[in-house]
Amino acid sequence: MSARITSVVTCGGGIVRDLCLGTLPPAGLTNWRYLAVSLLAAAWVVWADPAANRLRSPVQLFDAIGLGLFAVAGAKKVVAVRAGVGAEVELSQLVAGSAWTPWFAATVCIVLRLTSLRFGWRLPVI
Numbered sequence: 729m730s731a732r733i734t735s736v737v738t739c740g741g742g743i744v745r746d747l748c749l750g751t752l753p754p755a756g757l758t759n760w761r762y763l764a765v766s767l768l769a770a771a772w773v774v775w776a777d778p779a780a781n782r783l784r785s786p787v788q789l790f791d792a793i794g795l796g797l798f799a800v801a802g803a804k805k806v807v808a809v810r811a812g813v814g815a816e817v818e819l820s821q822l823v824a825g826s827a828w829t830p831w832f833a834a835t836v837c838i839v840l841r842l843t844s845l846r847f848g849w850r851l852p853v854i
Contacts, residue, residue, distance in 0.1 A: 738766040796837035
């Protein structure tokens with residue numbers, strides 16, 4: 729059961745993103761790595777269940793981690809599709825210059841989300 733849930737969660741957003749961008753077939757259905765990551769996540773959930781249950785709010789913690797990782801992956805995919813692969817390479821060399829930049833961006837996103845949860849930061853409601 730957990731393998732099905734993790735597959736839907738890990739691949740679902742990417743499939744919707746690919747459909748919105750018009751990249752067919754979606755990578756979540758054709759790339760074996762997506763399935764491997766979701767199965768690894770399911771195994772990790774089963775293994776780490778006792779430790780996760782001791783956390784105050786494990787769902788929000790893992791949601792923040794997923795938000796950071798998927799935001800960076802999604803942004804990279806959008807740049808590649810909309811600007812072309814050549815432009816993506818030039819952009820990544822110009823802005824990043826390092827393979828660590830996506831990890832840094834994901835870490836900033838994760839820390840910002842966890843900090844907002846800790847201090848109760850909210851966006852204004854209109």
